[in-house]
Amino acid sequence: MTDIATTPTYGYTAEKEALAKRLHRIEGQVRGIEKMVNDDRYCIDIITQISAITTALESVAFKILDQHVNHCVAGALASGDEEVAAEKSRELLDAVHRFTRSR
Numbered sequence: 001m002t003d004i005a006t007t008p009t010y011g012y013t014a015e016k017e018a019l020a021k022r023l024h025r026i027e028g029q030v031r032g033i034e035k036m037v038n039d040d041r042y043c044i045d046i047i048t049q050i051s052a053i054t055t056a057l058e059s060v061a062f063k064i065l066d067q068h069v070n071h072c073v074a075g076a077l078a079s080g081d082e083e084v085a086a087e088k089s090r091e092l093l094d095a096v097h098r099f100t101r102s103r
Contacts, residue, residue: 010068010071010072011064011066011068011070012063012064012067015067019060019063019064022060023060025056026056026057029052030053032049033049033050033053061099065095065096068092068095072088073089073091075088077089
């Protein structure tokens with residue numbers, strides 16, 4: 001008997017490439033801030049860039065959270081498995097709590 005391993009799919013899987021590109025752009029923005037610090041740029045300019053990065057990361061987080069709700073949580077609820085549904089609901093609430101604490 002062979003056991004075929006399957007790759008799990010998550011809510012963001014269909015948009016993984018676009019998310020990765022966005023994260024690479026954010027990574028570039030962070031490197032830009034490092035350069036600004038090394039170049040002794042004005043404080044407010046650096047803070048402005050940090051704020052832009054924070055907003056960009058929050059946007060990515062909202063996108064992934066939205067996909068989690070519409071795929072992972074919805075799938076767990078539709079499965080009829082109360083234990084799995086409860087687990088995904090707890091995960092969702094924990095993620096929302098972590099996200100709101102960071103603000």
